[in-house]
């Protein structure tokens with residue numbers, strides 16, 4: 320085991336610096352998880368941050384005042400808040416487009432465009448962006464691509480191999496896996512980009528603590544076992560929900576009639592452990608949330624326990640109601656991040672709550 324090194328600073332023998340000189344710049348416990356994410360994603364260097372949002376913000380520090388960024392219309396509410404409230408304040412303009420539509424992405428490129436930010440599957444509407452196609456377009460036009468790979472993890476989707484430049488994770492989710500830590504990760508395949516991210520990580524300082532590095536490295540060791548079990552539970556729940564009379568649309572890449580299925584499986588090896596569904600009646604949401612006994616009702620995902628989120632009021636509360644409506648995020652939508660419980664227990668509970 321790599322120990323938890325709480326040291327904030329390191330002895331410089333005879334005044335000479337060693338491999339580690341100050342913990343914000345480098346720490347052996349952190350180095351372990353940074354090497355792990357780089358290895359898993361096929362990157363040359365990795366970076367660990369205090370939260371997923373710190374990873375998003377630090378990666379977007381690659382942009383400077385006057386630059387323009389293209390981003391998906393439908394993305395995690397916290398990233399949306401950062402892109403709409405923080406980046407413009409720093410002089411970075413952002414255009415939101417449907418990144419599933421390659422022509423729309425191409426049409427949004429301006430002379431000042433420097434990067435395209437992506438999320439696929441998108442959260443919570445499961446829109447699928449063709450990563451190879453967007454990355455190729457970006458390369459051709461000299462733009463960087465950044466992808467939030469939180470939903471898939473490197474077990475199911477390895478974006479650097481598809482041409483993406485920067486891969487970001489909220490490691491609070493599947494990589495940590497136990498809902499007991501907040502962490503963010505980023506990795507790149509190109510050494511110069513790595514050097515720039517390393518500079519920002521040290522300059523900004525939102526690094527992951529040594530104890531949380533220990534928790535995260537322990538979580539990563541069981542990612543495959545957890546995610547495969549959760550993914551199987553998600554498949555069973557999605558299929559059964561699709562046949563339930565109280566349920567309207569079920570959004571899950573593993574369903575045979577899922578619209579982005581072909582694109583998704585051309586770039587990912589599994590459907591993942593998250594699904595969304597809409598109730599036919601919005602008025603059925605409060606009773607559902609009251610009656611459920613097993614899932615944790617909370618704005619998160621990726622834990623060993625099933626987590627159910629009412630996206631309208633929780634994960635996407637930062638988005639104005641009009642924007643949610645325009646994007647098709649309905650108040651009747653619920654997201655489930657399947658855990659590793661016995662699926663029959665989960666289904667029994669969902670059925671009684673939907674009755």
Ligand SMILES: Cc1ncc(COP(=O)(O)O)c(C=O)c1O
Nearest residue numbers: 370371372395467469489491502
């Ligand atoms: C897809 C996605 N990206 C980023 C984040 C932000 O991560 P954190 O909450 O660790 O800051 C989240 C959090 O829910 C998320 O779901």
